[in-house]
Amino acid sequence: ERPPFFKTWGRLYTAVIVFLVAVIALFDQFTRSFNR
Amino acid sequence: MRPLDWLVMVCALAGVVLYGLYRSRGSNTTSGYLLANKTMPWYAMALSIMATQASAITFISTTGQSYVDGMRFVQFYFGLPVAMILVAAVAVPRFLNSGVYTAYEYLERRFDSKTRTLVSAVFLAQRGLGVGVALSAPSVVLTAILGWPDQWTALIVGIVVIAYTVTGGITAITWADFIQMLIMSIGLIVALTAAIALLPSDVSFGDAVAVAGAASRLNPVVWKFDPSDRYNVWSGLIGGMFLMLAYFGCDQSQVQRYLTGKSISQSRLSLLFNAVVKIPMQFFILFIGAMVFVFFTFEKPPVLFNNVALTRAVQKPEFAQIQGAYDRAFDHRKAAAQDIVNARRSSDAEAETQGVQRFKAAQKELDGARKEAAHLAADGNGTVIDTNYIFLTFVTKYLPAGLVGLLLAAIFGAAMSVSSAEINSLATVSVIDVYKRHWKSNGDDHHYLRASQWATAFWGVYAVITAQFAKNLGSLVEAVNLLGSFFYGGLLGVFALAFFFPRVKGTAAFLGVLGGEVAIFATWKFTSVAFLWYNVVGCVGVVSLGLLFSLFVKEDTKGQA
The missing domain is CATH 1.20.1730.10 (Sodium/glucose cotransporter)
Structure with missing residues (x-):
């Protein structure tokens, strides 16, 4: 069965990994901007 | 309420x-x-x-x-x-x-x-x-x-x-x-x-x-x-x-x-x-x-949020001195925080940096007073956990x-x-x-x-x-959690064998689990790595030992999926 919004499960898994990397990058930026 | x-x-x-x-x-x-x-x-x-x-x-x-x-x-x-x-x-x-x-x-x-x-x-x-x-x-x-x-x-x-x-x-x-x-x-x-x-x-x-x-x-x-x-x-x-x-x-x-x-x-x-x-x-x-x-930082909290522990500490004669140090540290920290806010109003980066330095120094004093109060409350019996009481004190x-x-x-x-x-x-x-x-x-x-x-x-x-x-049963529960963390990695290892290594059968997997547990106990006994890594050791141990045993153990494979 195909997942919603994505052609294959592999693409959905890849999207989740990209999301994780983006979140870590965002948190890193947050730390650099505000933590002293 | x-x-x-x-x-x-x-x-x-x-x-x-x-x-x-x-x-x-x-x-x-x-x-x-x-x-x-x-x-x-x-x-x-x-x-x-x-x-x-x-x-x-x-x-x-x-x-x-x-x-x-x-x-x-x-x-x-x-x-x-x-x-x-x-x-x-x-x-x-x-x-x-x-x-x-x-x-x-x-x-x-x-x-x-x-x-x-x-x-x-x-x-x-x-x-x-x-x-x-x-x-x-x-x-x-x-x-x-x-x-x-x-x-x-x-x-x-x-x-x-x-x-x-x-x-x-x-x-x-x-x-x-x-x-x-x-x-x-x-x-x-x-x-x-x-x-x-x-x-x-x-x-x-x-x-x-x-x-x-x-x-x-x-x-x-x-x-x-x-x-x-x-x-x-x-x-x-x-x-x-x-x-x-x-x-x-x-x-x-x-x-x-x-x-x-x-x-x-x-x-x-x-x-x-x-x-x-x-x-x-x-x-x-x-x-x-x-x-x-x-x-x-702007509203004064008690020295300890855990009421029961604080009551114990207050009864000790040394507490008055700790309370005094705590009060001074809180006032310094609040003043430094106010300086940071004012410096941001006037976009004065230099003043803000100085405010931050004073804030950190006051925070250190305040943490020291809290630590002494917790030590006083513990009275030699373990440690006082204050973390769990902070949020609920704020809420209630x-x-x-x-x-x-x-x-x-x-x-x-x-x-x-x-x-x-x-x-x-x-x-x-x-x-x-x-x-x-x-x-x-x-x-x-x-x-x-x-x-x-x-x-x-x-x-x-x-x-x-x-x-x-x-x-x-606090210490018993801790012991159970410790034991649980010993078995978690082995559990993961046996499922990894089940999913990824079809050549490994029952007896080799069973022996692999036992061997993996020995590896975890050895890690606990002889190293100081954090608990989190026991799962890695256990999983890798079970998988590698299971594969090794599968080379030597003769299996009866009737009725296995």
């Missing part, structure tokens, strides 16, 4: 239970009772999975942790999305296609009965000893803050949990979790809004972030690797991933959530939802803790009527969702992996439905009784 708080709390919790019971009408087969007849949509499973992981103590102590140590705790969850993908891709189709009730039942189909018996016995022992803690932990904290008799709190919550888990089975639990997570989400938004709204009128949100940053509380990313500290990016990504793999892939209290899915894709989506939402949610909870910290003392009731409903709801999942999974393993497998394998469906209901009632009563003793 004002009348409006009681009204909100009772209505919210009654809503949770009644909705769960309403949705579970007519589940009168074993499959309906234990697996919801495999009819669950992804969103119900997703919220149930999250509710099962978030206990009352998670909710209370995560905010407190951020207050005393900053937001770096969030990194513990960085490995979770990767683990969710692996569980969704590998474990979900195998479990669902094989039609099992428990993860351990799958092990017998793949290996043999001795591996299944060993693993399910470990699960029953470990979860069984810990099942009372989910009920007792929040009641201990509420006793200290609200003065409620803690025996009664655990007893009443326990009876409510037994009522809907025995009556409605997993369908009631899943839908009750669904509502509970909605209440918890509203509670979190309310708590953050309140923490910011209650700041002095001249302190803006931007100022609050600057003050929290000055205290080094806004540190959700730490790149420096340290194997004895679990809160950095690498420990989270690698160690956290192995822990989450074991928890979501091999622990029946989680596996049973997604075994109820109406299809493989629905179960997968529930795990992937968790993969995307969990880290932002933890960030949000930790950010609340950082804002509560800023609130208590400063939030307006009605909202206190809402947040207490969220905390009780969290305790209910965790203990209901544990009771339900313990009953399932007791009936499917023990009773049906070893005692009576020829009963009809109605017989096993009744057995499941009785087993649920048994574990529920057992949880309530052990909750009464849990606070006196």
